[in-house]
Amino acid sequence: MNITLQIWRQDGPDRPGGFKVYEVDGISAEMSFLEMLDALNERLANQGDEPVAFDHDCREGICGACGVMIDGQAHGPQLGTATCQLHMRKFENGATITVEPWRAAGFPLIKDLVVDRSAFDRIIEAGGYITVDTGSAPDANLTPVPKPVADTAFDAAACIGCGACVAACPNGAANLFTAAKISHLNLLPQGQAERWTRTENMVEVMEEYFGSCTNHGECEKACPKSISIDFIAMMNSDYLRAKLKNRRLVAQ
Amino acid sequence: MTLQLDARIPAGPIEDKWENHKFSVRLVNPANKRKFKILIVGSGLAGASAAASLAELGYDVEVFTFHDSARRAHSIAAQGGINAAKNYKNDGDSVFRLFYDTVKGGDYRSREANVYRLAHESLNIIDQATAQGVPFAREYGGLLDNRSFGGAQVARTFYARGQTGQQLLLGAYQALARQVADGSVKLHTRVEMLDVVIKEGRAVGIVTRDLVSGQVSNHSGHAIVLATGGYSNVFFLSTNAMACNVSAIWRAHRKGAGFANPCFTQIHPTCIPASDEFQSKLTLMSESLRNDGRIWVPARPGDDRPSGQIPKEERDYFLERMYPAFGNLVPRDVASRAVKRIVDEGKGVGPLHNGVYLDFHDAIERERRNVIEERYDNLFEMYERITDEDPYEVPMRIYPAPHYTMGGLWVDYNLMTTVPGLYAIGEANFSDHGANRLGASALMQGLADGYFVLPMTIGDYLAEFLNQAPVPTDDPVFDEARAGVEDRVERFLATRGSRTVDWFHKELGKIMLEYCGMSRSEPGLNKALSEIPALYEEFRADLRVLGTAGGLNQTLERAGRVEDFFELSQAMCLDALRREESCGGHFREEFQSDDGEALRRDDEFSHVSVWEWTGDPGQPQLNIEPLTFEAVKPSTRSYK
Numbered sequence: 001m002n003i004t005l006q007i008w009r010q011d012g013p014d015r016p017g018g019f020k021v022y023e024v025d026g027i028s029a030e031m032s033f034l035e036m037l038d039a040l041n042e043r044l045a046n047q048g049d050e051p052v053a054f055d056h057d058c059r060e061g062i063c064g065a066c067g068v069m070i071d072g073q074a075h076g077p078q079l080g081t082a083t084c085q086l087h088m089r090k091f092e093n094g095a096t097i098t099v100e101p102w103r104a105a106g107f108p109l110i111k112d113l114v115v116d117r118s119a120f121d122r123i124i125e126a127g128g129y130i131t132v133d134t135g136s137a138p139d140a141n142l143t144p145v146p147k148p149v150a151d152t153a154f155d156a157a158a159c160i161g162c163g164a165c166v167a168a169c170p171n172g173a174a175n176l177f178t179a180a181k182i183s184h185l186n187l188l189p190q191g192q193a194e195r196w197t198r199t200e201n202m203v204e205v206m207e208e209y210f211g212s213c214t215n216h217g218e219c220e221k222a223c224p225k226s227i228s229i230d231f232i233a234m235m236n237s238d239y240l241r242a243k244l245k246n247r248r249l250v251a252q
Numbered sequence: 253m254t255l256q257l258d259a260r261i262p263a264g265p266i267e268d269k270w271e272n273h274k275f276s277v278r279l280v281n282p283a284n285k286r287k288f289k290i291l292i293v294g295s296g297l298a299g300a301s302a303a304a305s306l307a308e309l310g311y312d313v314e315v316f317t318f319h320d321s322a323r324r325a326h327s328i329a330a331q332g333g334i335n336a337a338k339n340y341k342n343d344g345d346s347v348f349r350l351f352y353d354t355v356k357g358g359d360y361r362s363r364e365a366n367v368y369r370l371a372h373e374s375l376n377i378i379d380q381a382t383a384q385g386v387p388f389a390r391e392y393g394g395l396l397d398n399r400s401f402g403g404a405q406v407a408r409t410f411y412a413r414g415q416t417g418q419q420l421l422l423g424a425y426q427a428l429a430r431q432v433a434d435g436s437v438k439l440h441t442r443v444e445m446l447d448v449v450i451k452e453g454r455a456v457g458i459v460t461r462d463l464v465s466g467q468v469s470n471h472s473g474h475a476i477v478l479a480t481g482g483y484s485n486v487f488f489l490s491t492n493a494m495a496c497n498v499s500a501i502w503r504a505h506r507k508g509a510g511f512a513n514p515c516f517t518q519i520h521p522t523c524i525p526a527s528d529e530f531q532s533k534l535t536l537m538s539e540s541l542r543n544d545g546r547i548w549v550p551a552r553p554g555d556d557r558p559s560g561q562i563p564k565e566e567r568d569y570f571l572e573r574m575y576p577a578f579g580n581l582v583p584r585d586v587a588s589r590a591v592k593r594i595v596d597e598g599k600g601v602g603p604l605h606n607g608v609y610l611d612f613h614d615a616i617e618r619e620r621r622n623v624i625e626e627r628y629d630n631l632f633e634m635y636e637r638i639t640d641e642d643p644y645e646v647p648m649r650i651y652p653a654p655h656y657t658m659g660g661l662w663v664d665y666n667l668m669t670t671v672p673g674l675y676a677i678g679e680a681n682f683s684d685h686g687a688n689r690l691g692a693s694a695l696m697q698g699l700a701d702g703y704f705v706l707p708m709t710i711g712d713y714l715a716e717f718l719n720q721a722p723v724p725t726d727d728p729v730f731d732e733a734r735a736g737v738e739d740r741v742e743r744f745l746a747t748r749g750s751r752t753v754d755w756f757h758k759e760l761g762k763i764m765l766e767y768c769g770m771s772r773s774e775p776g777l778n779k780a781l782s783e784i785p786a787l788y789e790e791f792r793a794d795l796r797v798l799g800t801a802g803g804l805n806q807t808l809e810r811a812g813r814v815e816d817f818f819e820l821s822q823a824m825c826l827d828a829l830r831r832e833e834s835c836g837g838h839f840r841e842e843f844q845s846d847d848g849e850a851l852r853r854d855d856e857f858s859h860v861s862v863w864e865w866t867g868d869p870g871q872p873q874l875n876i877e878p879l880t881f882e883a884v885k886p887s888t889r890s891y892k
Binding site: 185 | 338378527533752
C-alpha cells in the first residue's frame with residue numbers, strides 16, 4: 001500500500017507546531033497502525049530527520065499508552081479498537097491519513113503526538129480505590145457478589161485510561177473515565193464504605209481539569225473498550241445522592 | 253567464586269520456615285519506619301504492591317517509573333489468571349500441592365523454601381485483591397470461580413475474564429494512588445533509572461534521567477528495590493511490551509549484583525504467528541485457551557486444505573497423542589517444543605506454514621457459544637482484530653514466542669541481591685520458577701513479593717541503620733555514577749553512524765532466537781558468541797541517534813536499552829553453553845531422550861549459576877548456589 005500521512009509535529013509545549021506531509025510506500029496491509037509509524041520513523045532516521053514521537057507500549061490494546069486522532073477520530077475508524085490494534089487493512093491504498101495528538105485542555109502537549117495525561121492519576125488519587133491495608137482483608141469468599149453485579153462492575157473496570165473519551169468529547173470532558181472507576185467500585189459490596197466520599201471527591205477533582213459533559217455520547221463511540229455511557233448516568237445519580245449523604249454524615 | 257551466596261534459608265521443616273523467619277528477623281518499630289527512605293524502581297505488580305504496602309507500614313517511599321502513569325506497566329497485559337491454593341473447588345488442592353506443582357513445573361531448579369512461601373502467600377493475595385475490588389469471575393451464587401491451567405490437575409486459577417493482570421495491576425495501582433494522595437509515596441513518572449550508586453559495598457541510591465526534560469538526577473535512600481520485570485525483549489520479537497528491558501537489573505549487575513540463570517527463558521506456546529518482517533511484537537493468546545481449545549495439525553505434511561475440509565481422522569491432535577494424561581494442558585515448555593517439532597516436520601499451517609491450529613469447534617458444540625464467549629470473548633476479539641479471522645468460525649493459528657524470563661538477579665530468602673541494600677522483586681529476580689514457570693504463577697509471585705514478603709524482610713536490613721541519614725546526593729559516589737550516565741548519553745548522540753537502534757535490535761534478536769531460543773546446541777551457541785560481539789562493535793561504531801539529550805528523545809532511550817541487551821545476550825549464551833543438560837525452558841539438543849524429551853542431569857547441574865560482572869561481558873565469573881531438595885524428591889517430569 002502507498003499512503004500519504006499528514007502528521008502534527010511540535011517540538012515542545014511552547015514551540016510552534018504544524019502538519020508535515022510524508023509519503024509512505026510499501027506498507028503491508030498486515031501492519032498495525034503503529035508498525036506503519038515505526039516504518040515511517042525508520043525511514044525518517046535513515047534520511048536524517050528526527051522520528052515522530054508517540055506513546056505506545058504493550059501493543060495489545062490493554063496498557064492504554066497509545067492513542068492518536070486518526071482522521072479526526074480518537075483511535076481511528078474501527079469501533080472498540082485502540083490505535084495499536086488498528087490494522088492498515090482498514091485503510092484504502094492511496095489514502096491520505098491525518099494524525100494528530102489527543103486535543104484537550106486537560107492533556108497538555110509534550111512533543112509531536114505525546115501528551116500529558118497525568119490529570120487522570122489525580123482523579124484516581126482523589127478516591128479511585130478501596131481503603132484496605134495489606135494483610136487486613138477477610139477471606140475472599142466471605143462476601144458473595146451476585147454475578148450480574150460483578151459482571152457490570154467488570155464492564156466498568158475494563159477502562160484502560162487511554163484518554164480517547166476526553167479527546168473525542170467536544171467539551172474535553174473526562175466523565176466516562178471517571179464514571180467507569182466510580183461505578184466499578186461503587187457497584188461492589190467492598191466499595192460501599194467510601195461510596196459517597198469517593199464520588200464527591202473524584203467528580204470534583206475531575207472538574208478542576210476537564211470540561212463538562214453535555215451527553216454527546218462521542219466518548220462511548222471512541223472508547224477502545226466500548227464502555228457504556230450508562231455509567232455516567234450512574235455517576236451523576238451517585239453524585240447527587242452523595243451531596244445529600246455526605247452533608248448528613250458531616251452533620252452527625 | 254567471589255560472591256557471597258548465603259541464601260539465608262530459615263531452619264525448620266518446610267511448612268514452618270517462613271513463620272520461623274518472620275519471628276527471627278529484626279523489626280523496625282512503627283514510629284521509626286518513617287525515618288527510612290526506600291527507593292522503588294518500577295510500578296508493575298511487584299513494584300506497586302511493594303510501594304503501597306511499605307508506605308502503609310510507615311516507610312518513606314519514592315517510586316520511579318518510565319511510563320507516563322504507574323498503571324501502564326506490562327503486568328497489565330497478563331491475561332489468564334493467578335494461582336492460589338484456596339481449594340474452593342474441593343478437588344484436592346493444598347498449599348503443599350501448589351508448592352509441589354511449582355517445583356516440579358520448574359524442573360527442580362528453584363529454591364524449595366522460596367516456593368513454599370510463595371504457595372503459602374497465594375492464599376492472602378486473593379483475599380487482598382478481592383477486598384480491593386478486583387472483579388474476579390464469579391459463580392451464580394456469588395462466590396469466586398476457578399479454572400484449570402497448564403501443569404496442574406486441579407482448578408486453582410482465579411481470573412477476571414482474559415484481563416486478570418490488568419485488574420490486579422489496577423488494584424495495586426489504586427492502593428499506590430491512595431498512598432500518593434496521602435503524601436506517603438512520592439511518585440516520579442516518565443523517569444528512567446540509569447544506574448545504581450554503591451558506597452562501601454552497599455546500595456545507597458540511583459541516578460535517573462527525566463525522559464521529558466532530559467534532566468539527570470541523583471536520588472538517595474536507605475534501600476533500593478528493583479521491580480523492573482524481565483528481559484524477553486532481548487529476542488526483539490517477544491510478547492513483552494515495547495519498552496520492557498533489562499537495563500535496571502543489568503546496571504545493578506555491573507555494580508556487583510550476581511545474575512542468576514540468565515539462560516532460563518520461557519517460550520510461550522500460544523502466540524499469534526508472525527505475519528511479516530515489519531512485525532514489532534508478538535501477541536500472546538492466553539494459555540487458558542488450552543482448557544477448551546484442541547491443538548492439531550493435518551496428519552499429512554503439506555496438506556493445504558482449509559481446516560474445515562480436513563476430516564477428524566486426517567488430523568493429528570499431537571499433544572493429546574503424545575501426553576494422554578495432561579493432553580493440551582502440558583506445561584509451557586513441553587507444549588512449545590512439541591509445536592516446534594511438528595512445524596519443523598513440515599506440518600505447519602497458515603500462509604507461512606508457521607503455526608498449528610487451536611480449535612474451539614468441539615468446545616462450542618459441547619458448551620454452547622455463549623459459555624465460550626463469556627470465558628474468552630476479549631481474546632477472540634483481539635485475535636480477530638490482528639488476523640482478520642474469526643476464531644468462532646475457523647481455528648486460531650498459534651506458534652511459540654519468547655514470553656517470560658525465569659532468570660534474573662540472584663536474591664536470598666529476604667529478596668536481597670548480592671549487594672547489601674539492593675533488592676529485586678517480581679520477574680526481575682530469579683528465585684521461584686526454576687527453569688520453567690507455570691501459567692498463572694507470575695502474577696502470584698509479583699504480588700507475593702510486593703504485598704507480603706518484602707515488607708516483612710526489608711526491616712531486617714534497615715534496622716541496622718536507625719537514625720543514620722541516607723548518603724547525601726552530593727557525595728562523590730553519586731558524581732561518579734552520574735558522570736558515567738551523562739557520558740554514555742553523549743556517546744550515543746556523538747556516534748553519528750548510519751544504522752538505527754531498531755536495526756541493531758532486530759539483528760541481535762535474530763541471532764538470539766536462532767541460537768539461544770527454544771532449542772540450543774554447542775555449535776549454535778558458539779556461533780552466537782562470535783557473532784554478538786562483532787555486531788556489538790558495529791553498534792558502538794555505527795549507531796545513529798538523532799535529536800538531543802535535552803528533551804524527549806525516544807530513540808536515545810532505546811539506544812541504552814539495546815546496548816544492555818548486547819551485554820546480557822552474551823551472558824545468556826555463556827550460561828546456556830555451560831549448562832550441559834536440558835531442563836524446563838532450557839533445551840540443549842545434545843541432552844535429550846530417545847523420544848526427544850528433556851534430559852536433566854541432577855548430579856552435575858542441580859544448582860543456580862550466578863554470574864558475576866568482571867568488566868568484560870564475554871568473560872563473566874561463575875558462582876554456584878547448590879540446590880537441595882528435602883520436601884520434594886526430584887524425578888523425571890512426566891506428563892504422559
